Each structure stands twice: as C-alpha cells, then as structure tokens.
Amino acid sequence: MKNKKLVFFTLVIIVAAFVAAITVYKINTKNSLAAYKDTNNAPFVRENSYSFGENKANVVIVEYMDPQCPPCKVFNSVVNDILKQYYKDVKFVVRYLANHDNSAYVIKILEASRAQNKYKQTLDVVFKYQEQWADPLNPRPELIWQYLSKTDLDMEKFKKDFLSIDISDMLEQDYEDATTLGVQGTPTFFVNGKELETLSYKAFFDLVEKEIFE
Known part of the structure; x- marks a missing residue:
C-alpha cells in the first residue's frame, strides 16, 4: 500500500512539474512575442512571404503550415472562410515548416505557382488531394501534377x-523565424502577434474579429 501511495504522489509531482513548466513556457513566449511590435515585418513576415487580403483593418494573420500536415488540411477550410468574410480587412501570410519527407517538394510546387498568380488555387488542390498523394503507406507527391493538370494552369510553364x-x-529563414517565435508545430497561427492558443473554428474567428473590431 505504501508503495502505491508513493507512486501516486510521485506521479502527481511529475504532472504538477510538467504543467508548471508549460505555464512558464507560455508566459515566456508571450513576453518574447510582445517585444516584436511590427507584426507586418520580421520575424512574423518576410519580403518573400506569400500573402492574401487587402488589410484595410491592419490585421496581420500569419500561419506556419506544412502542406503534408493533416491538421493544416483541416484548417484550410477555416482559413478560406476567414478570407471569404474578411478579405478586405486582413492580410493573411503563409510561412512554412517542412516537417515531413515530401513537404519541401510540395512547397516548391506552391512557390512555382506564384509565377502565374495561382497560389491559392494550387494550395486548395494540394489540400483537397492530400490523402492521396501523402498516403503514409505509399506517398506519391508527383500525383499533384496530375491533379493540377485539370485546372487552368499553364502546366508547361509551371513545370x-x-x-x-x-x-x-x-x-531555412522560415525555420529560424519559427524558432524565434516559439512555434512548436503546424498549423500555428498568429493574429497581430497574438498566438492562437486553441485550434478551433470559433477561437480563430473570435481572435480575428477581436482584432478587427476592437
């Protein structure tokens, strides 16, 4: 019985220490983010970062994403809803964390689409067919070219x-900035320098609308 109590109290102490460490980390991260006043500049945004929106309300949304990341695919629909509703008010910026084997290849496809001003269209195709080209048992990122050939892109120029x-x-720059900002994984969102702490549709909209209307 004494051994069981000892194990129990040891676990309680470990969990409490873990929670305390997470709390301290979050506080330190918030404090460090507060040091960067210009959220439309480094380390949040770089000159070569792709962006959408007219930003009439001076609201800068930054997403660190990985095209092979399943949660990023899920949140793409939320991003599309925000852009549909608040395109004139916000600037939505894409940054990368290439955490998967084929991420860099797909990011290169996305970046190549910029020459035809078809980035968002290409990104939507990449996420729409993610389960096919990023099948963990048989990843085939080259399939993306097949899916894109059904769009209005000039495929010869694209390639x-x-x-x-x-x-x-x-x-490399995106990775360095992500480290500076304390980004732990994808997707991670910042709205005017404030990190979205809960990955949910409501929390995302609430944070964006607070920055727009308050």
Missing part, C-alpha cells in the same frame, strides 16, 4: 518554373 526556383533559403 519550368518549378525546376528553375530554389526555395532552400526561404525554408
């Missing part, structure tokens, strides 16, 4: 642009 660009510096 040339894909072969000619180098995204290594961008990925």
Whole structure:
C-alpha cells in the first residue's frame, strides 16, 4: 500500500512539474512575442512571404503550415472562410515548416505557382488531394501534377518554373523565424502577434474579429 501511495504522489509531482513548466513556457513566449511590435515585418513576415487580403483593418494573420500536415488540411477550410468574410480587412501570410519527407517538394510546387498568380488555387488542390498523394503507406507527391493538370494552369510553364526556383533559403529563414517565435508545430497561427492558443473554428474567428473590431 505504501508503495502505491508513493507512486501516486510521485506521479502527481511529475504532472504538477510538467504543467508548471508549460505555464512558464507560455508566459515566456508571450513576453518574447510582445517585444516584436511590427507584426507586418520580421520575424512574423518576410519580403518573400506569400500573402492574401487587402488589410484595410491592419490585421496581420500569419500561419506556419506544412502542406503534408493533416491538421493544416483541416484548417484550410477555416482559413478560406476567414478570407471569404474578411478579405478586405486582413492580410493573411503563409510561412512554412517542412516537417515531413515530401513537404519541401510540395512547397516548391506552391512557390512555382506564384509565377502565374495561382497560389491559392494550387494550395486548395494540394489540400483537397492530400490523402492521396501523402498516403503514409505509399506517398506519391508527383500525383499533384496530375491533379493540377485539370485546372487552368499553364502546366508547361509551371513545370519550368518549378525546376528553375530554389526555395532552400526561404525554408531555412522560415525555420529560424519559427524558432524565434516559439512555434512548436503546424498549423500555428498568429493574429497581430497574438498566438492562437486553441485550434478551433470559433477561437480563430473570435481572435480575428477581436482584432478587427476592437
């Protein structure tokens, strides 16, 4: 019985220490984020970061995402709803964390689409068919070209642009900025420098609307 009580109290102490460490980490992260006043500049945004929106309300939303990340696919629909409703009010910025084996390849596809101003269309296709090309048992990222060929993209130009660009510096910079901002995984969102702490539809909209209307 004494041993069981000892184990129980040891677990309680470990859990309490873990919770305390997480709390301290969050406080330190918030304090460090507060030091960056200009959320439309580094480390939140870089010159080569792709963005959407007219930003008339001066609200900058930054997403760290990975095109092979299943939660990023889920939240793409939330992002689309926010852009549909508040496109004129916000600036939505995409940053990358290439955490999966085929992420860099797909990010290069996304970046190549910018030459035809088809980034969002390409991103939606990438997420729509993510379960097919990113099947963990048989990943085939090259399938994305097949799906994109059904769109209005100039595929010959697209493939040339894909072969000619180098995204290594961008990925390295995004990783360094993510580290600076305390990003732990994808998707991670910042709205005017405030991190979205709960990944839910309501929490996301609440944070965006608070920044727009208050």
